[in-house]
Amino acid sequence: xxxxxxxxxxxxxxxxxxxxxxxxxxxxxxxxxxxxxFATADSLTGARLHAVAPAGYEEDPTIxxxxxxxxxxxxxxxxxxxxxxxxxxxxxxxxxxxxxxSTPVVTTIHGFSSERIVRVYRAYDDIxxxxxxxxxxxxxxxxxxxxxxxxxxxxxxxxxxxxxxxLFLGRIHPDKGTHLAIDVARRAGMPLVIAGVVHDETYFRxxxxxxxxxxxVRYVGSVGPAERDRLLxxxxxxxxxxxxxxxxxxxxxxxxxxxxxxxxxxxGSLSELVRDGTTGFLVADADEAVAAVGRLPTxxxxxxxHEAETRFSADRMVDGYExxxxxxxASGRGRRPPAA
Amino acid sequence: xxxxxxxxxxxxxxxxxxxxxxxxxxxxxxxxxxxxxFATADSLTGARLHAVAPAGYEEDPTIxxxxxxxxxxxxxxxxxxxxxxxxxxxxxxxxxxxxxxSTPVVTTIHGFSSERIVRVYRAYDDIxxxxxxxxxxxxxxxxxxxxxxxxxxxxxxxxxxxxxxxLFLGRIHPDKGTHLAIDVARRAGMPLVIAGVVHDETYFRxxxxxxxxxxxVRYVGSVGPAERDRLLxxxxxxxxxxxxxxxxxxxxxxxxxxxxxxxxxxxGSLSELVRDGTTGFLVADADEAVAAVGRLPTxxxxxxxHEAETRFSADRMVDGYExxxxxxxASGRGRRPPAA
Numbered sequence: 001x002x003x004x005x006x007x008x009x010x011x012x013x014x015x016x017x018x019x020x021x022x023x024x025x026x027x028x029x030x031x032x033x034x035x036x037x038f039a040t041a042d043s044l045t046g047a048r049l050h051a052v053a054p055a056g057y058e059e060d061p062t063i064x065x066x067x068x069x070x071x072x073x074x075x076x077x078x079x080x081x082x083x084x085x086x087x088x089x090x091x092x093x094x095x096x097x098x099x100x101x102s103t104p105v106v107t108t109i110h111g112f113s114s115e116r117i118v119r120v121y122r123a124y125d126d127i128x129x130x131x132x133x134x135x136x137x138x139x140x141x142x143x144x145x146x147x148x149x150x151x152x153x154x155x156x157x158x159x160x161x162x163x164x165x166x167l168f169l170g171r172i173h174p175d176k177g178t179h180l181a182i183d184v185a186r187r188a189g190m191p192l193v194i195a196g197v198v199h200d201e202t203y204f205r206x207x208x209x210x211x212x213x214x215x216x217v218r219y220v221g222s223v224g225p226a227e228r229d230r231l232l233x234x235x236x237x238x239x240x241x242x243x244x245x246x247x248x249x250x251x252x253x254x255x256x257x258x259x260x261x262x263x264x265x266x267x268g269s270l271s272e273l274v275r276d277g278t279t280g281f282l283v284a285d286a287d288e289a290v291a292a293v294g295r296l297p298t299x300x301x302x303x304x305x306h307e308a309e310t311r312f313s314a315d316r317m318v319d320g321y322e323x324x325x326x327x328x329x330a331s332g333r334g335r336r337p338p339a340a
Numbered sequence: 341x342x343x344x345x346x347x348x349x350x351x352x353x354x355x356x357x358x359x360x361x362x363x364x365x366x367x368x369x370x371x372x373x374x375x376x377x378f379a380t381a382d383s384l385t386g387a388r389l390h391a392v393a394p395a396g397y398e399e400d401p402t403i404x405x406x407x408x409x410x411x412x413x414x415x416x417x418x419x420x421x422x423x424x425x426x427x428x429x430x431x432x433x434x435x436x437x438x439x440x441x442s443t444p445v446v447t448t449i450h451g452f453s454s455e456r457i458v459r460v461y462r463a464y465d466d467i468x469x470x471x472x473x474x475x476x477x478x479x480x481x482x483x484x485x486x487x488x489x490x491x492x493x494x495x496x497x498x499x500x501x502x503x504x505x506x507l508f509l510g511r512i513h514p515d516k517g518t519h520l521a522i523d524v525a526r527r528a529g530m531p532l533v534i535a536g537v538v539h540d541e542t543y544f545r546x547x548x549x550x551x552x553x554x555x556x557v558r559y560v561g562s563v564g565p566a567e568r569d570r571l572l573x574x575x576x577x578x579x580x581x582x583x584x585x586x587x588x589x590x591x592x593x594x595x596x597x598x599x600x601x602x603x604x605x606x607x608g609s610l611s612e613l614v615r616d617g618t619t620g621f622l623v624a625d626a627d628e629a630v631a632a633v634g635r636l637p638t639x640x641x642x643x644x645x646h647e648a649e650t651r652f653s654a655d656r657m658v659d660g661y662e663x664x665x666x667x668x669x670a671s672g673r674g675r676r677p678p679a680a
Binding site: 064066067070071073078093099100101114116 | 404406407410411413414417418432433436437439440441454456457459460463
């Protein structure tokens with residue numbers, strides 16, 4: 001299991017790629033698989049840990065990203081003969097090593113940061129086994145082995161009582177619609193709690209921070225798992241008014257796991273994650289979002305939790321990957337003789 | 341031959357790594373070797389050209405550096421079985437692929453951009469064959485196969501008549517002492533021509549540009565091979581008053597090839613390149629540099645050209661690499677069975 005080394009695995013707060021790698025690695029270990037996790041040295045795992053980077057490069061500015069990324073990836077491929085399959089949770093760079101080994105590599109595509117990186121995915125489409133994290137995120141030029149939605153370790157999310165405030169949880173960035181959440185909460189007359197790491201400083205300063213008053217609009221910064229669980233369980237709804245084709249909304253299924261409905265724009269994966277009228281509302285704009293807040297009492301919080309249990313559990317995700325790994329190993333598809 | 345893809349090979353103007361890769365590749369081709377050059381698609385070579393990047397990423401901002409670098413390096417290693425030896429002229433990243441092939445890789449270290457990249461060189465020290473480009477640039481933690489000074493295709497450098505102006509040729513950057521060259525030229529009462537690409541905009545604007553008057557101090561920008569040859573041959577001396585441990589001074593040996601003496605600070609490789617009193621002067625500071633300008637008539641320009649012919653020719657460099665490549669291939673040292 002090749003994790004990203006931007007953050008620890010699992011992440012202390014933000015780090016969706018590392019979170020998925022952790023959930024999958026731990027789930028496979030529990031099922032008796034022999035797993036080696038390649039991640040930062042401060043990672044926590046029941047798998048064997050192999051580390052090149054002392055810590056996440058987003059957390060330790062002394063780390064040379066290119067040096068650590070390349071040594072980290074090389075470490076997996078230099079040991080490839082020991083593994084039946086390599087699970088790549090770390091973007092496109094590992095693919096460029098993948099033709100140099102006969103061990104099959106299953107690559108989870110966590111999204112396309114730029115259309116330009118598609119070139120690499122296309123170059124390895126013949127031997128790769130690509131996993132899309134939602135049907136919406138499939139690129140038409142690529143061949144996919146499966147769509148596997150992310151799953152959560154549900155023991156870490158407590159069904160909560162709800163409350164009288166709305167919640168924004170995610171990166172503070174125009175894509176995530178933080179400013180829309182503020183607008184909707186105000187017009188709906190409900191307090192808003194904003195939690196997440198600032199990914200666009202200019203946006204934060206101009207369109208978010210001026211509205212933070214400590215009572216109607218509170219900003220609590222980036223939060224760890226315990227605080228996140230508390231915030232989610234105590235919210236009337238998650239406002240997820242995104243303005244981009246989001247590959248997967250981890251915060252959305254985390255909200256459901258806490259029994260909290262989600263009000264979201266149906267962009268990217270969102271219509272795969274939220275069932276309109278049952279686990280929240282899919283809304284076209286801010287007006288519809290304000291109206292949806294008024295309809296929140298019609299949502300049964302138990303239905304939200306139930307949705308998370310049936311569709312977004314770690315077990316269901318591990319099932320999907322386990323089945324795929326077995327199939328890949330059994331078929332030998334994509335195997336090539338060593339390069340030299 | 342794995343060239344850098346920052347620029348075309350050979351470069352249009354700046355691009356020392358690409359220049360060395362070109363000189364070496366063409367020299368080997370002339371000697372009858374079967375050479376494949378991995379470089380940008382607009383490169384010019386008598387070798388077989390394999391290109392991933394359409395152009396140099398420093399010249400085309402639409403290029404995604406990480407995408408093109410990784411596909412470029414992978415292209416070599418995926419074909420490694422076709423080659424007796426891989427000549428890596430492209431920094432540390434290719435090393436992280438090198439344990440996945442049994443083809444030996446000879447890596448020319450063009451300098452250490454940061455102490456942090458030494459970690460990669462150390463990690464592959466057991467199988468690598470490192471070439472230092474000067475004795476001065478050897479890192480104490482690494483094992484070297486040879487020191488091979490850069491060489492020039494001397495047919496491209498015309499012994500010139502000299503002239504009454506001094507020349508600065510290189511990147512405009514504090515390391516290169518552009519401001520010192522201006523100071524020395526003024527105090528020596530000679531005009532100065534500055535040629536080179538601006539690598540530090542703030543430095544250029546504050547300490548170089550204000551002195552450019554179009555007559556006593558002229559800035560002619562980045563120059564191609566023909567203009568460089570003319571500038572070098574028409575200069576009384578090259579002022580190379582560097583303020584860093586320069587791994588190799590390509591402009592220094594280019595000046596010698598044009599018959600032009602060099603006034604340089606004896607940092608890094610410089611005392612390996614300039615013979616004090618014969619091909620120029622090694623000076624401790626600006627005062628000594630001004631005095632050295634007065635002593636330029638004591639230097640025989642033919643001795644400078646002779647030095648280039650005997651010590652810094654392409655033939656001599658190709659000899660060095662050819663001997664090393666033969667030795668590496670014959671010994672098989674560093675070969676490992678394929679990884680998987």
